[in-house]
Amino acid sequence: xIDTVLTENYGMESLxxxxxxxxxxxxxxAAKALRDMTPAQVLDEVKKAGLRGxxxxxxxxxxxxxxxxxxxxxxxxxxxxxxEGEPGTFKDRFIINHNPHSIIEGALLAAYATDIHTxxxxxxxxxxxxxxxxxxxxxxxxxHGYLGRSILGTAFSLDMTVHxxxxxxxxxxxxxxxxxxxxxxxxxxxxPPFPAAxxxxxxxxxxxxxxxxxxxxAIVLNGSEWFRRRGLPQDPGTRLFGVSGQVxxxxxxxxxxxxxxxxxxxxxxxxxxxxxxxxAVIPGGLSAPVLTPDEIDISLDSDSLAKAGSMLGSAAVMxxxxxxxILSVLKIVTEFFANESCGQCTPCRLGTGWMDKIVDRLAxxxxxxxxxxxxxxxxxxxxGRTLCPMGDAAALPVLSLVNKFRGELEEAxxx
Amino acid sequence: MKAxxxxxxLAAIREVAGRYPKPQAALLPVLHLVQKEFGxxxxxxxxxxxxxxxxxxxxxxxxxxxxxxxRRRPMGRYxxxxxxxxxxxxxxxxxxxxxLQDGLGLRPGDTTPDGLFSLSTVECLGACEQAPCLMxxxxxxxxxxxxxxxxxxxxxxxxxx
Numbered sequence: 176x177i178d179t180v181l182t183e184n185y186g187m188e189s190l191x192x193x194x195x196x197x198x199x200x201x202x203x204x205a206a207k208a209l210r211d212m213t214p215a216q217v218l219d220e221v222k223k224a225g226l227r228g229x230x231x232x233x234x235x236x237x238x239x240x241x242x243x244x245x246x247x248x249x250x251x252x253x254x255x256x257x258x259e260g261e262p263g264t265f266k267d268r269f270i271i272n273h274n275p276h277s278i279i280e281g282a283l284l285a286a287y288a289t290d291i292h293t294x295x296x297x298x299x300x301x302x303x304x305x306x307x308x309x310x311x312x313x314x315x316x317x318x319h320g321y322l323g324r325s326i327l328g329t330a331f332s333l334d335m336t337v338h339x340x341x342x343x344x345x346x347x348x349x350x351x352x353x354x355x356x357x358x359x360x361x362x363x364x365x366x367p368p369f370p371a372a373x374x375x376x377x378x379x380x381x382x383x384x385x386x387x388x389x390x391x392x393a394i395v396l397n398g399s400e401w402f403r404r405r406g407l408p409q410d411p412g413t414r415l416f417g418v419s420g421q422v423x424x425x426x427x428x429x430x431x432x433x434x435x436x437x438x439x440x441x442x443x444x445x446x447x448x449x450x451x452x453x454x455a456v457i458p459g460g461l462s463a464p465v466l467t468p469d470e471i472d473i474s475l476d477s478d479s480l481a482k483a484g485s486m487l488g489s490a491a492v493m494x495x496x497x498x499x500x501i502l503s504v505l506k507i508v509t510e511f512f513a514n515e516s517c518g519q520c521t522p523c524r525l526g527t528g529w530m531d532k533i534v535d536r537l538a539x540x541x542x543x544x545x546x547x548x549x550x551x552x553x554x555x556x557x558x559g560r561t562l563c564p565m566g567d568a569a570a571l572p573v574l575s576l577v578n579k580f581r582g583e584l585e586e587a588x589x590x
Numbered sequence: 591m592k593a594x595x596x597x598x599x600l601a602a603i604r605e606v607a608g609r610y611p612k613p614q615a616a617l618l619p620v621l622h623l624v625q626k627e628f629g630x631x632x633x634x635x636x637x638x639x640x641x642x643x644x645x646x647x648x649x650x651x652x653x654x655x656x657x658x659x660x661r662r663r664p665m666g667r668y669x670x671x672x673x674x675x676x677x678x679x680x681x682x683x684x685x686x687x688x689x690l691q692d693g694l695g696l697r698p699g700d701t702t703p704d705g706l707f708s709l710s711t712v713e714c715l716g717a718c719e720q721a722p723c724l725m726x727x728x729x730x731x732x733x734x735x736x737x738x739x740x741x742x743x744x745x746x747x748x749x750x751x
Binding site: 250259261262299300304336339340341342358359361419427457461491495507508511514 | 681
């Protein structure tokens with residue numbers, strides 16, 4: 176049996192209520208922290224655990240918390256990033272559906288460690304059902320004294336509001352999320368200043384992904400050493416791998432960091448459908464560069480995938496078999512990013528549209544081989560030239576598809 | 591011109607606006623409330639919201655045009671949104687979309703003349719383990735195939751009658 180951190184009790188209907196959560200040891204970490212630990216000790220434990228952000232960038236959560244000034248004199252805010260928009264990703268929805276209180280408890284611990292008293296859960300607009308689940312959980316936590324004034328009889332207080340987005344991929348990017356939360360269009364901000372210094376309403380702000388926060392209670396309760404028994408020294412713990420596409424058993428699999436991509440697909444997700452042959456794998460959401468079948472004996476962790484020219488991203492593994500033309504994958508990629516560009520930076524605003532027009536022509540059977548060179552050049556011109564990571568998100572998958580599947584794409588060209 | 595909001599809607603808006611240190615931060619939740627009441631966000635509604643939150647009307651227009659879930663014209667009673675992103679496409683969502691288009695006589699973006707159905711395509715709904723999937727208003731329906739889709743359409747038609 177694999178040693179899980181998050182999903183041990185998932186599937187228990189009662190876990191969705193605070194009574195069920197308390198029976199499974201819920202809010203014990205909060206009690207331990209608020210009664211027996213200083214905020215600095217909580218921060219230190221999460222730092223020692225080496226918990227890296229589960230949203231996509233993989234930044235160490237403890238370091239992020241440490242950047243927030245202690246005595247700023249202004250309000251400080253915590254944002255829970257539940258704006259799960261990276262195509263192929265469904266792990267945060269899974270956590271909210273199975274165990275909403277783990278997110279609240281994780282947020283409470285993060286807030287305690289950073290002396291924050293106001294939290295907003297920014298949840299994507301399409302997750303209306305999940306927003307209601309979270310709202311109910313927040314009400315339960317208030318009633319039971321785990322949110323609000325004098326939590327657990329201590330002087331610590333935390334207010335939490337569930338805030339729905341309204342349909343925008345870019346709002347998952349942390350500074351776009353802040354803009355959106357302020358009621359504006361979700362256009363990313365220039366960094367620095369980083370949100371830890373100047374964030375929501377101009378105040379110091381911590382932004383953490385749902386999965387990241389949901390891991391914190393177990394770390395605080397059992398200690399960093401316990402957490403580090405799973406995964407890799409530089410990337411400890413487990414991840415929720417969301418496997419989807421042309422596999423036998425799509426779903427969420429909680430596995431240690433460092434599990435091989437082959438094992439995830441062929442052992443846990445049941446391999447391909449009968450008679451199908453693997454063609455390509457996107458290992459970390461639609462913006463992660465594609466891997467070919469000879470590249471899947473790779474350790475799934477941030478550093479290994481970066482070394483292979485891809486990324487672990489949101490750990491959303493999308494499996495593509497030989498029945499799917501690569502051109503149709505490319506078209507979905509270019510169309511998506513052309514639709515979702517926020518319009519702020521010229522290379523992304525124009526480049527994504529140009530790429531999509533060219534791919535559209537290829538898809539109509541009117542493509543020329545030199546179009547593939549143009550795509551390569553355009554993507555290269557977007558990469559690294561935008562305010563936020565979306566430029567790279569749009570460019571890198573195109574570069575990988577065009578270069579790794581050049582032969583097949585050339586066959587789709589008219590000349 | 592401003593739209594008349596019901597006392598219930600006004601009370602809900604005031605409650606939401608009170609949760610934020612700056613009223614403009616309540617804009618998205620408030621627009622969700624307005625859309626729920628009217629089925630879409632009429633231009634006069636934008637002005638009313640601007641007045642209530644004390645922001646320039648252009649700020650409201652920016653939000654209603656930037657965020658894809660805000661609808662600026664009336665929609666059918668049932669809004670079918672079919673995911674056409676990668677995982678769903680790999681599992682034939684576009685074939686199902688074609689079936690819906692033929693069955694309803696609609697192109698994405700259109701509404702049936704009786705006002706019952708609107709059809710759209712949508713980006714990843716975060717339910718890839720249940721691909722192919724769609725949303726009907728706020729309800730997610732996954733693991734679709736042709737039979738399930740037919741059953742869904744006839745259920746919606748019956749519910750309406």
